[in-house]
Amino acid sequence: MSNRKPFKDEPRPPEDSPAAWFVVLERARRINDFDLAARARRELERLGVKVRYAASRAQQAGGKGVDRE
Numbered sequence: 001m002s003n004r005k006p007f008k009d010e011p012r013p014p015e016d017s018p019a020a021w022f023v024v025l026e027r028a029r030r031i032n033d034f035d036l037a038a039r040a041r042r043e044l045e046r047l048g049v050k051v052r053y054a055a056s057r058a059q060q061a062g063g064k065g066v067d068r069e
Helices: 018-030 034-046
Strands: none
Touching: 018 034
16 A cells, blocks of 8 residues: 555645746746736745846846857
8 A cells, every 4th residue: 555645636726836926927027027026926935936047148248138159
């Protein structure tokens, strides 16, 4: 006999889905909706997910968005 817990068939509410909030965060970033992006990050943190973005190489080098090597 297995020691596994039975799988729950109950779906997770959308507000408790990290994947859904990540989609909201990405969309908010693309349309420059900073309030919505902040809310999505707070919700992700509530769910135990920390999101951090690193600057691109072009931004780190002070470029204008063109990555030149």
